Amino acid sequence: MSWLLDPLQYGFMQRALLEVVLIAVACGPVGALLSLRRLAYAGDSLSHALVPGAAVFISFGLSGEWGAVLGALLAAVVTAFLLRRDDVREDVVVALVFSVALAVGVALLSLTVPAQRSLAVLFGDILAVDRGDLIGGAIAMAIVSGVVLVGSRAIALTSFDRGWARTIGIRVGLIDAALLLATALALGVALRGLGGLLALAMLIGPAAIARPWVRRVGPLLLLTIPLGLLAGCLGLLVSFHFGWAAGPAIATIIAALFLASRGVALVVDLRSRSASAARHA
Amino acid sequence: MRALADVSFDLVAGELIAIVGPNGAGKSTLLLALLGLLPSSGTFDVAGDLAFVPQHGPADADFPVTALDVVLQGAAPPRPFRRIDATARSAARSALSEVGLADSGDRPYGSLSGGQRQRVLLARALAQRAPILLLDEPLSAVDAPSEQAIMAAIAAEQARGVGVLLATHDLALARSRADRVLLLAGHVHAFGPPGEALGVEQLRSAYGGRMLVLDDQGLAVADDHCHDHDHGHGA
Structure with a gap:
């Protein structure tokens, strides 16, 4: 028990835990909606666009998080605009935005901040989260949760049957834009803890872990939150007790949970098939 | 370039109008234009919303x-x-x-x-x-039980006063189930009861050389991608 609770004696671990809660609530449901829209790769693009935004703001002595959100919002607008064009393929759009954003971001960082600070922008530094980070993150998380609460059905329907959604008056372009903007904000919440390169793990991972076990959108969105919390808390414990960098530890735990989830789902599926075959034999 | 021009028709409550014509005739285009999903000029008056069943689902x-x-x-x-x-x-x-x-x-x-x-x-x-139901090839690639269930549900809607617009390449279906038929091929070639709109001359006009008259009672339409065999009455 002390293995679990000892870390909470320290203020930096308490703040890291709160940051994990904010990231799990902000990223999980939005990531699930993004996966349903088959835009997980666009999430990749937006997360890398956090880097140049953060770099510009940091070089002017401002908060990197809000610069990151602005960078991701700009990438979201560019992505949404390009997705509307029929003459450009979605994967090409995402690959372009992704590589250009990361290149510009790293170039700016190399010119303006020390290497250690650059690493924090790229891979996060959840143990250094302060009160201001938590307040900003809570505001962004509230906005993201509002978008999910109000728009999740329309977003899911647009992903399921885009053509039919238009026939009942849903403005699918607006829905895409709202989803991308919510994604940009959620990634902004995750930047301080996980950085531009690892934030995607908390965005897409929980939904991928949950997917084999749910048959409806609502439960999928809800399940991403405890799964994100579980991965975040386990990652912090591994970091505290074994000295791993916290962000990479969380991302690694997510990968392990994903493999475990899919492995167990495969076994369950095989057993139910063999039971079904035995009944019909 | 216009996919469809000079289309004018009315739909009475409880009526089923079949929209037929060769591939590329503009059947789906007409439905999408009615739904406001394609740019079109003209007027369209309907009391209430339209409900739509797409040909290809998610x-x-x-x-x-x-x-x-x-x-x-x-x-x-x-x-x-x-x-x-x-x-x-x-x-x-x-x-x-x-x-x-x-x-x-x-x-x-x-x-x-x-x-x-x-x-x-x-x-x-x-x-x-909705007071009007639009269906785009609802029976393409469905099994017999589903076909029966779909047609029974459509008949029940008609009995309830719902007007039905059904795009189909199936001339036999149009002949047996429609109250009126809108024969399209870029524009309206015929509009009226199946016996009139699906006459040999009207079909020859819409399908061009891709139609074969088998006998006085039947037609075979050879289309680009599908083959309809219609042995209805009144051809």
């Missing part, structure tokens, strides 16, 4: 949604701050039973057969309770 079989969830999209279209209430659930279950899938509400949509999925999409449109 392709993502892995999407986490049950048959009932899909029908609820029609019974309670997503709007901000509007929740799915008991009335919507009841309407959705009722629509599912109208297409003969009362017991399949909890089944994942992706696990249903092609015909069952088409019935779910029809139930979704029925649940909208």
Whole structure:
């Protein structure tokens, strides 16, 4: 028990835990909606666009998080605009935005901040989260949760049957834009803890872990939150007790949970098939 | 370039109009234009909304949604701050039973057969309770039980006063079930009761050389991608 609770004696671990809660609530449901829209790769693009935004703001002595959100919002607008064009393929759009954003971001960082600070922008530094980070993150998380609460059905329907959604008056372009903007904000919440390169793990991972076990959108969105919390808390414990960098530890735990989830789902599926075959034999 | 020009028709409550014509005639184009999804000029007066059943439903079989969830999209279209209430659930279950899938509400949509999925999409449109139902090739690639269930549900809607516009390449279906037929091929070649609109001369005009007259009572239409064999009466 002390293995679990000892870390909470320290203020930096308490703040890291709160940051994990904010990231799990902000990223999980939005990531699930993004996966349903088959835009997980666009999430990749937006997360890398956090880097140049953060770099510009940091070089002017401002908060990197809000610069990151602005960078991701700009990438979201560019992505949404390009997705509307029929003459450009979605994967090409995402690959372009992704590589250009990361290149510009790293170039700016190399010119303006020390290497250690650059690493924090790229891979996060959840143990250094302060009160201001938590307040900003809570505001962004509230906005993201509002978008999910109000728009999740329309977003899911647009992903399921885009053509039919238009026939009942849903403005699918607006829905895409709202989803991308919510994604940009959620990634902004995750930047301080996980950085531009690892934030995607908390965005897409929980939904991928949950997917084999749910048959409806609502439960999928809800399940991403405890799964994100579980991965975040386990990652912090591994970091505290074994000295791993916290962000990479969380991302690694997510990968392990994903493999475990899919492995167990495969076994369950095989057993139910063999039971079904035995009944019909 | 215009896909369709000079189309004018009226639809009476409870009536079924079949829109027929060769591939590329503009059948789907007309439906999409009526739905406001394609740029068009002209006027369109209807009291209430249109409910639409697409030819090809959602392709993502892995999407986490049950048959009932899909029908609820029609019974309670997503709007901000509007929740799915008991009335919507009841309407959705009722629509599912109208297409003969009362017991399949909890089944994942992706696990249903092609015909069952088409019935779910029809139930979704029925649940909208719109005065006009638009269907785009609802019977293409469905099995016999689903075909019967779909046509029975359409007949029930007509009895309720719903006007039905059904795009189809199936001349036999148009002849046996439609009150009137709109024969299209870029423009209207004929509009009227099946006996008149599906006459040999009208069909020859719409289908061009791709039609073969077998005898006084039957026609065979050889189209680019499909072959219709119609042995109806009155040709």
